[in-house]
Amino acid sequence: MAIIKGRLLVSLSLVALLLLVETATPHGQAYAIDCPALCSYRCSKAGRPKICLRACGSCCQRCGCVPPGTSGNENVCPCYAQMTTHDGRHKCP
Structure with a gap:
């Protein structure tokens, strides 16, 4: 049970991080331009x-x-x- 909760927490953290990166850059670009x-x-x-x-x-x-x-x-x-x-x-x- 603890292993499942740990995996779920890691998965949710990854999804949240990806959403943050996607929304923080203009139009989904993952790089900065000069x-x-x-x-x-x-x-x-x-x-x-x-x-x-x-x-x-x-x-x-x-x-x-x-x-x-x-x-x-x-x-x-x-x-x-x-x-x-x-x-x-x-x-x-």
């Missing part, structure tokens, strides 16, 4: 780089991804592509 570096490249050709970096950083943290290149390629990161401002304009550069 938002500042990715956004620096993404905004390297922007006319207003500080505004671009602020918006990109916000989008990157929420979505956990940044499309490759300095513009376009948003199909790679649908969350990033679908974010809008309060005015309904495209948020992410």
Whole structure:
């Protein structure tokens, strides 16, 4: 009886740990990305780089991804592509 309780406790602890890891990372990704570096490249050709970096950083943290290149390629990161401002304009550069 004690062995069964011990196994059940270990199993439940593992499930709780997996759920914590899954919900603590954006969209289930189990790795962290370097938002500042990715956004620096993404905004390297922007006319207003500080505004671009602020918006990109916000989008990157929420979505956990940044499309490759300095513009376009948003199909790679649908969350990033679908974010809008309060005015309904495209948020992410």
